[in-house]
Each structure stands twice: as C-alpha cells, then as structure tokens.
Amino acid sequence: MTTNRSASELAFATSLSTASRKMQTTFDGLLRQKGLTLARARALLHIARNPGVNQSELAKFLVIESPTLVRLLDAMENQGFILRSAVEGDRRAKQLSLTESAQGELRQVEELSQIIGAFMLRGVDEEDLAVATRVLRHVFENIEAAMDGHDAS
Amino acid sequence: MTTNRSASELAFATSLSTASRKMQTTFDGLLRQKGLTLARARALLHIARNPGVNQSELAKFLVIESPTLVRLLDAMENQGFILRSAVEGDRRAKQLSLTESAQGELRQVEELSQIIGAFMLRGVDEEDLAVATRVLRHVFENIEAAMDGHDAS
DNA sequence: TGCGAGTAATTAGCATGCTATGTAATTTCC
DNA sequence: GGAAATTACATAGCATGCTAATTACTCGCA
Numbered sequence: 001m002t003t004n005r006s007a008s009e010l011a012f013a014t015s016l017s018t019a020s021r022k023m024q025t026t027f028d029g030l031l032r033q034k035g036l037t038l039a040r041a042r043a044l045l046h047i048a049r050n051p052g053v054n055q056s057e058l059a060k061f062l063v064i065e066s067p068t069l070v071r072l073l074d075a076m077e078n079q080g081f082i083l084r085s086a087v088e089g090d091r092r093a094k095q096l097s098l099t100e101s102a103q104g105e106l107r108q109v110e111e112l113s114q115i116i117g118a119f120m121l122r123g124v125d126e127e128d129l130a131v132a133t134r135v136l137r138h139v140f141e142n143i144e145a146a147m148d149g150h151d152a153s
Numbered sequence: 154m155t156t157n158r159s160a161s162e163l164a165f166a167t168s169l170s171t172a173s174r175k176m177q178t179t180f181d182g183l184l185r186q187k188g189l190t191l192a193r194a195r196a197l198l199h200i201a202r203n204p205g206v207n208q209s210e211l212a213k214f215l216v217i218e219s220p221t222l223v224r225l226l227d228a229m230e231n232q233g234f235i236l237r238s239a240v241e242g243d244r245r246a247k248q249l250s251l252t253e254s255a256q257g258e259l260r261q262v263e264e265l266s267q268i269i270g271a272f273m274l275r276g277v278d279e280e281d282l283a284v285a286t287r288v289l290r291h292v293f294e295n296i297e298a299a300m301d302g303h304d305a306s
Numbered sequence: 307t308g309c310g311a312g313t314a315a316t317t318a319g320c321a322t323g324c325t326a327t328g329t330a331a332t333t334t335c336c
Numbered sequence: 337g338g339a340a341a342t343t344a345c346a347t348a349g350c351a352t353g354c355t356a357a358t359t360a361c362t363c364g365c366a
Contacts, residue, residue, distance in 0.1 A: 024323085025324065025325095028324080056315080066314075066315070067318095093314055094314080094315075
C-alpha cells in the first residue's frame with residue numbers, strides 16, 4: 001500500500017487528461033452527424049435555457065475565454081444554429097438565441113447528453129462520484145487561487 | 154441531499170473538463186519560457202526514461218494518436234530537444250532520444266512537474282485522491298469498452 | 307463636459323487533439 | 337516467392353483551447 005504521494009499525483013494528472021479527452025471525442029463522435037460537438041452542444045443548451053444571454057456571460061458559464069467562444073459562435077451561426085442580435089442599451093453587446101431549426105434538435109441533444117453521461121459513469125457509485133467531483137473542483141480552485149495575483153477577477 | 158443522479162453526472166463532466174484545461178494551461182504557462190508545454194514535457198520525460206523508444210510506443214504511452222505525436226515531435230525536433238534516428242532492422246521506425254541541451258533541462262522539468270502536481274492537489278487527502286483517480290480510470294474504461302466494435306486493438 | 311478606465315466582441319497566431327488518407331516497409335500465410 | 341494484411345510514420349484538414357492586442361462603446365468622476 002502506502003504508495004508514494006508524488007506517484008499518486010502523477011497518476012491522477014494522467015487520468016485527468018486522458019479521461020477528459022476521451023469524454024470529448026466520444027461526445028464529438030456521437031454528435032457529429034448533427035453537425036455538433038461537445039463544446040457546441042454545451043453552448044446550445046445554455047442558450048436554450050437562457051435566451052438572450054450575451055457572449056461574455058456565456059463564456060463565463062462555459063469557463064472558456066471569449067475568443068474561443070467567438071469562433072465557436074461563428075461556426076454555429078454559419079451552421080444556422082444560433083443568432084446574434086443587438087442588445088438595446090448597449091451597442092457593444094450581442095444577445096444570443098437559437099434558430100428554429102436548432103430548437104427542433106434540442107430534445108435529441110438533451111437526451112443524448114444524458115445517455116452519454118449515464119453511460120460514461122456506469123458502475124460508479126454515488127459516493128465516489130461525489131468525491132471525484134469534489135476533488136476536481138478542489139484542483140480547479142487551487143489553481144485559480146494561485147493565479148490570483150496575475151488575473152484578478 | 155439525495156441529489157438527482159443526472160445532475161451529479163453533469164457536474165462531474167463539467168468539472169472534469171474545466172479541471173483538465175486548467176491544469177494544462179497552468180503547466181503551459183509555467184513551462185513557457187523554456188519553450189515547453191505540458192504535452193512536450195510529458196514526451197520529454199518519457200524519452201529521457203526510455204531512450205530509443207519509437208514513436209508508436211511513445212504515442213501509446215501518452216495515449217494520443219500518432220498524427221498528434223508526429224506534430225509534437227516535429228516541433229521538439231525543430232527546437233533542438235529531440236533526435237529521430239533510424240532503427241536498425243526496421244526501416245519504418247525511428248528511435249527517439251534527447252539532445253544534450255534537453256538533458257540539461259531535464260532536472261528542472263522534473264522538479265517543476267512535481268511542484269505543480271503537489272500544488273494542484275494541495276489539501277486533497279490520499280484517500281480522496283485515490284477515489285478520484287479510480288473514477289477517472291473507470292470513466293476511461295467504460296468508454297474504451299463501448300468503442301470496442303469500432304476500434305479493436 | 308470630457309477624459310480615462312473598464313467592458314464586449316473581435317482578430318491574429320500558436321498549440322494540441324482528432325479523423326481520414328497516403329506511403330513505405332515488414333510480416334503473414336498460401 | 338509473392339500477394340495480402342499489418343505496422344510505422346507522415347500529411348491534410350478540422351475543432352477547440354489559449355494569449356496578446358485591437359476596436360468600439362459605456363461609465364465614472366473631476
């Protein structure tokens with residue numbers, strides 16, 4: 001037992017990055033025929049639930065930087081999934097909404113998300129899942145805190 | 154308590170991808186002045202410990218596809234970190250080794266990796282870390298198993 | 307009123323991941 | 337021995353992430 005701490009840390013870091021990529025590529029593969037990806041589906045679902053949201057709010061929710069979102073939305077706009085429209089009272093901002101065609105796909109995207117989520121975590125009990133999620137958040141916060149001096153929010 | 158399972162799954166998925174990205178960008182930021190990134194550092198360390206390893210073995214170890222590795226190595230070769238040389242007995246393969254200058258950096262890269270690992274997991278106890286790692290592996294295996302028909306190894 | 311600070315979105319450029327495909331060399335097996 | 341399958345590496349093209357820097361606009365305050 002009593003494995004070396006630093007070996008445990010390495011194992012964790014490795015598992016973290018491989019599991020994350022695996023999740024993404026699986027999602028991407030399954031959503032592909034719809035012209036969607038994991039990132040696009042997430043954006044789609046948030047816009048559906050928060051119509052009129054603007055880009056910076058969406059970026060904050062998705063925890064991505066705004067240039068990343070700009071490109072994501074450019075693609076989704078070209079695909080005819082979303083609309084960017086003017087916000088009255090602030091000419092810098094744009095509010096986001098789904099096109100009708102995207103709304104038609106919504107239900108299926110939601111179902112698929114649930115199915116993949118359940119599938120990927122099949123055999124993981126509730127308690128372990130909670131622990132894992134807590135550890136992941138802890139990691140995020142440790143790093144976030146360390147970056148404080150550099151990027152004061 | 155008794156939160157909805159599917160909400161827990163979503164929380165996990167979100168934390169997984171944000172923690173993974175955060176880890177990567179932190180690493181990248183700290184290694185940047187050396188011309189390295191997390192991906193490059195991983196490759197570097199594995200080559201250091203397994204001199205003469207070839208590209209497919211390294212790709213398998215890093216759990217990335219070979220085109221991803223090809224580009225990574227192209228960059229590292231241009232930077233003067235690694236060498237690709239002929240393997241006697243198999244003209245398809247190339248064996249990898251570090252340049253002297255890369256060997257000089259090794260120690261610092263190893264130390265930095267340990268420091269970041271320890272830092273990121275500060276405040277996470279051994280048991281929770283083990284559970285989290287186990288869950289991440291479980292996720293990976295669930296997906297891997299599902300993809301069996303498509304990609305028989 | 308008007309200037310400076312801050313905010314929303316964008317563009318440019320780099321790094322890493324993937325799939326699909328191609329080329330050359332090796333191995334398998336009739 | 338030679339065709340077919342497999343393996344090793346590479347190329348092309350797409351998707352997503354980041355940082356740095358720009359543009360346009362809004363807000364606060366002297």
